[in-house]
Amino acid sequence: MKPHILVNDLCKVYRVPEREAGLRAAIGSLIHRRYRDVLAVDHITFTVQPGEIVGFIGPNGAGKTTTLKVLAGLLYPTGGEVRVDGCVPAERKPAFLRRISMVMGNKSQLPLENTVSDSFYVLGEIYRVPRDEFHRTLDELVDLMEIKDLLPKMPHDLSLGERMKCELIAALLHRPRVLFLDEPTLGLDVTMQFRLRRFVAEYNRRSQATVILTSHYMADVVSLCPRVVLIHQGRLLFDGDLTRLAEQMAPFKLIRLAVGNGSGQTVQDVLSGLAQPVTVIEQNERRYTLRVRRTDASPVTARLLNDLPLADITVEDPPIEAVIDQVYREGVNT
Amino acid sequence: MNLRGGWALVRKSLFSYMAGRGFFWTLALGWMMGPLVYMFVWTTAARQGAAGGFAQGDFVLYYLCLILVNQFTYPVSNWTVGDIIRVGGFSAWLLRPLPPIYEAIATDVATKMVCMPFSLAVVAVLGLALRPSFAFSWPAALAFVLALLLAQALRFMLAYVLALVALWSQRADALLGLNDTFLFLLGGQVAPTALLPGVLQQVATVLPYRYMIGFPIELLMGRLSRAEMVVGFAWQVGWLAAAVLLHQFVWRRGIRRYAAVGG
Numbered sequence: 001m002k003p004h005i006l007v008n009d010l011c012k013v014y015r016v017p018e019r020e021a022g023l024r025a026a027i028g029s030l031i032h033r034r035y036r037d038v039l040a041v042d043h044i045t046f047t048v049q050p051g052e053i054v055g056f057i058g059p060n061g062a063g064k065t066t067t068l069k070v071l072a073g074l075l076y077p078t079g080g081e082v083r084v085d086g087c088v089p090a091e092r093k094p095a096f097l098r099r100i101s102m103v104m105g106n107k108s109q110l111p112l113e114n115t116v117s118d119s120f121y122v123l124g125e126i127y128r129v130p131r132d133e134f135h136r137t138l139d140e141l142v143d144l145m146e147i148k149d150l151l152p153k154m155p156h157d158l159s160l161g162e163r164m165k166c167e168l169i170a171a172l173l174h175r176p177r178v179l180f181l182d183e184p185t186l187g188l189d190v191t192m193q194f195r196l197r198r199f200v201a202e203y204n205r206r207s208q209a210t211v212i213l214t215s216h217y218m219a220d221v222v223s224l225c226p227r228v229v230l231i232h233q234g235r236l237l238f239d240g241d242l243t244r245l246a247e248q249m250a251p252f253k254l255i256r257l258a259v260g261n262g263s264g265q266t267v268q269d270v271l272s273g274l275a276q277p278v279t280v281i282e283q284n285e286r287r288y289t290l291r292v293r294r295t296d297a298s299p300v301t302a303r304l305l306n307d308l309p310l311a312d313i314t315v316e317d318p319p320i321e322a323v324i325d326q327v328y329r330e331g332v333n334t
Numbered sequence: 335m336n337l338r339g340g341w342a343l344v345r346k347s348l349f350s351y352m353a354g355r356g357f358f359w360t361l362a363l364g365w366m367m368g369p370l371v372y373m374f375v376w377t378t379a380a381r382q383g384a385a386g387g388f389a390q391g392d393f394v395l396y397y398l399c400l401i402l403v404n405q406f407t408y409p410v411s412n413w414t415v416g417d418i419i420r421v422g423g424f425s426a427w428l429l430r431p432l433p434p435i436y437e438a439i440a441t442d443v444a445t446k447m448v449c450m451p452f453s454l455a456v457v458a459v460l461g462l463a464l465r466p467s468f469a470f471s472w473p474a475a476l477a478f479v480l481a482l483l484l485a486q487a488l489r490f491m492l493a494y495v496l497a498l499v500a501l502w503s504q505r506a507d508a509l510l511g512l513n514d515t516f517l518f519l520l521g522g523q524v525a526p527t528a529l530l531p532g533v534l535q536q537v538a539t540v541l542p543y544r545y546m547i548g549f550p551i552e553l554l555m556g557r558l559s560r561a562e563m564v565v566g567f568a569w570q571v572g573w574l575a576a577a578v579l580l581h582q583f584v585w586r587r588g589i590r591r592y593a594a595v596g597g
Contacts, residue, residue, distance in 0.1 A: 069425075072429060073428070073429075074425050074428055074429065074592075075592075076590055092428065094431035094432070095431075097429065097431035098431045100429075101429075102429055104425070107423075107426070109426040111346060111350060112350075113349070113350030114346055114349045114350055115349070118345075118346065118349045119346075121342070122342045122343065122345065122346045124342075125342030126339040126430055126431065126432055127339075127430075127431060128336065128339065154353065
């Protein structure tokens with residue numbers, strides 16, 4: 001199948017002015033300004049199929065928003081090839097812009113001095129949505145998001161969560177085929193995050209729109225994105241199933257066990273007798289959390305079951321947040 | 335051309351002005367203050383006799399017209415476009431299937447729709463009270479309307495191009511301030527260009543500022559010969575063409591440099 005989004009060897013360099021601290025340097029910079037090239041996106045390649053929801057994750061300054069802005073046509077790439085729905089975003093042709101939408105969690109796109117309802121009307125007109133279709137879509141989205149009572153309000157009178165619901169609807173009124181969501185749940189409480197996620201999932205299911213989502217909340221990514229693209233310092237570190245991310249990035253498992261009564265051996269005794277390296281990462285009375293290499297999980301579990309009177313034992317992948325945190329701190333561990 | 339979208343943007347600006355209630359009428363009143371002060375200064379100066387061919391009644395007529403021409407041609411969006419680029423709000427404009435100039439034009443049109451009826455009413459009252467000397471003629475009125483439309487387009491384009499400089503420097507305010515100063519000195523605001531001293535008058539004839547404010551008023555008052563009118567229109571059209579070309583150049587270069595500030 002032809003990819004809906006194609007990113008081939010994308011590179012983006014920002015040229016930023018810099019100077020030393022102090023008045024002398026400030027005066028000097030008036031005459032001779034120094035610049036430094038910052039490589040924000042470092043030759044990344046990936047594709048997205050029609051209807052896919054892809055989580056674009058990485059720490060602050062990783063290059064996620066820059067990549068999204070290039071895909072939306074807001075930034076010119078320094079190098080590489082980018083195509084979205086068959087168009088070159090940098091050309092910013094109206095036909096392309098009518099097919100995409102971008103929601104920025106940290107920036108409101110609704111005019112502050114128009115009611116929500118008026119803003120929706122203006123957007124419908126700008127995107128030339130046929131009137132019947134506009135009203136049908138608006139009714140559907142308003143019901144789905146349950147925001148009927150917000151329509152006569154001004155955006156500055158809305159709470160953050162209410163505003164973000166309206167921003168999402170505003171972005172979808174023209175039924176975009178590609179949706180870029182840049183931290184849409186930023187600053188929202190857990191309930192509102194949950195409702196927005198459910199809304200995005202439902203919109204994707206109904207419209208088969210392609211969605212790229214960036215978020216620092218792993219709950220967003222886990223619940224919405226079967227596939228993630230991990231980017232760090234501008235470089236693509238991982239592209240694949242979320243379930244595979246833990247396997248590839250953190251090649252260890254966690255064994256949680258609770259020791260019962262009546263054993264001659266302690267946990268420490270058993271662990272010291274193992275050939276495999278095991279790290280105790282948490283201990284609370286008779287409960288232990290051990291970290292072992294993925295390949296060692298079975299033999300270690302078998303030995304623990306055999307040598308200790310266990311009340312409970314589970315073997316699990318580390319939490320995705322811990323994996324991501326490890327990648328951010330230590331880089332790829334393959 | 336997306337006229338449906340453009341008209342929706344005009345309506346958006348109108349909605350926001352209505353939300354701001356009397357703010358824009360206060361602004362319009364503020365814009366009138368300068369011309370009214372110049373009018374009273376010049377009518378006082380002309381009390382002893384005509385100054386540079388302008389009698390007291392001529393000054394009254396000139397400055398009442400200037401209030402209307404200034405408001406009609408004032409590019410209200412020139413300050414807002416630079417601000418929007420600087421704070422990163424320009425990205426929202428770029429994401430829409432409309433060139434950003436639509437936003438600026440729509441804001442201008444909406445402002446005029448809100449402010450002009452108010453300004454016309456104030457000027458009509460002042461005209462009845464001050465009774466300026468005015469001899470109406472259709473040719474002069476038609477020439478005025480044409481020159482006024484060109485003046486509006488020229489003043490808007492130049493201010494918009496200067497505001498787009500924010501795509502590079504992120505500080506276009508200084509250029510816009512300089513532009514306003516030249517307009518004040520050479521556009522016919524501080525004094526009709528016919529009253530400027532020799533060299534300044536020649537400079538004013540060549541630069542675009544006279545063709546943004548003073549030239550249409552001079553036409554309406556019948557103060558220009560046919561030859562001066564033709565030359566004036568030639569300068570006006572020439573400067574407008576230059577501003578449009580400059581816009582193409584600045585836009586193409588600027589958009590490449592735009593770094594989505596604050597995004």
